[in-house]
Each structure stands twice: as C-alpha cells, then as structure tokens.
Amino acid sequence: MNKPKYSLRRNFGYAVEGFMHVFRHETVFKIEVALFIVLSVVAWSIDVAKCERLWLQFSLFLPIVAELFNSAVERGVDLSTRDYHRLAKAAKDSAAAACLISVAMTVMIWGVVLL
Numbered sequence: 001m002n003k004p005k006y007s008l009r010r011n012f013g014y015a016v017e018g019f020m021h022v023f024r025h026e027t028v029f030k031i032e033v034a035l036f037i038v039l040s041v042v043a044w045s046i047d048v049a050k051c052e053r054l055w056l057q058f059s060l061f062l063p064i065v066a067e068l069f070n071s072a073v074e075r076g077v078d079l080s081t082r083d084y085h086r087l088a089k090a091a092k093d094s095a096a097a098a099c100l101i102s103v104a105m106t107v108m109i110w111g112v113v114l115l
C-alpha cells in the first residue's frame with residue numbers, strides 16, 4: 001500500500017478521532033475529562049503562584065494522557081487475542097498501573113499546592 005503524503009491536518013484529524021473514540025467508549029475517560037475542565041477552572045481561579053498554577057494545570061493532563069495510552073494498549077491487545085494470555089494480562093495490567101500512578105501524581109501535586 002502506498003503511504004499517503006504527510007499531512008499535518010489529516011494527522012490532527014486522526015488524533016481528534018482517537019480522542020473521541022476513547023471519550024465515547026470509556027466511562028472513566030468521560031469522568032477524567034469532566035474533572036479536567038472543572039479543576040482547570042479552579043486552578044485558574046484560586047490565588048496561587050504562577051509556578052503552582054502551572055503544576056496544577058500540568059498535573060490534570062497526566063490521567064488524560066495515561067488513559068489514552070491505556071485504551072490504545074487495550075485495543076491492541078484485544079486485536080491480537082481474545083483468549084486468555086499471561087502477556088495480554090501483563091500488558092493491560094501495566095497500562096492500568098500507569099493510569100493509577102498518574103492519578104496518584106495528580107492528587108499529590110494538588111495536595112502539596114493546596115495544603
């Protein structure tokens with residue numbers, strides 16, 4: 001198959017499609033996006049230093065990015081096998097651990113800045 005010429009616009013479209021796919025199919029991602037919006041407003045409304053505001057905002061991206069990668073791993077694994085396989089389990093569990101750690105980092109950053 002001939003590779004189409006690189007197009008920034010088309011690749012941006014693929015990224016939006018990927019984001020929307022995960023948003024439609026993953027409930028936890030919907031919650032994370034909602035929290036991202038609400039907490040972003042909070043981060044920009046409260047009286048904190050510029051650097052702290054940046055940390056608060058940056059930390060909100062972590063679970064979103066982790067969940068997108070987690071979903072990519074889940075779909076890749078499901079595409080490769082529907083049968084039980086210890087490597088499939090290891091791949092999905094590792095991706096889930098990344099999500100968990102990203103949320104822990106966000107909670108930690110908000111805790112340190114606000115308390």
Ligand SMILES: Nc1ncnc2c1ncn2[C@@H]1O[C@H](COP(=O)(O)OP(=O)(O)OP(=O)(O)O)[C@@H](O)[C@H]1O
Pocket residue numbers: 026074081082083084085086088089092093096
């Ligand atoms: N093919 C498989 N082989 C072995 N274990 C699997 C397999 N598929 C899933 N698992 C195990 O089941 C767990 C849940 O898998 P699943 O695909 O339902 O992920 P999930 O995070 O619950 O997905 P979703 O976010 O779509 O609800 C995985 O973390 C893994 O431990």
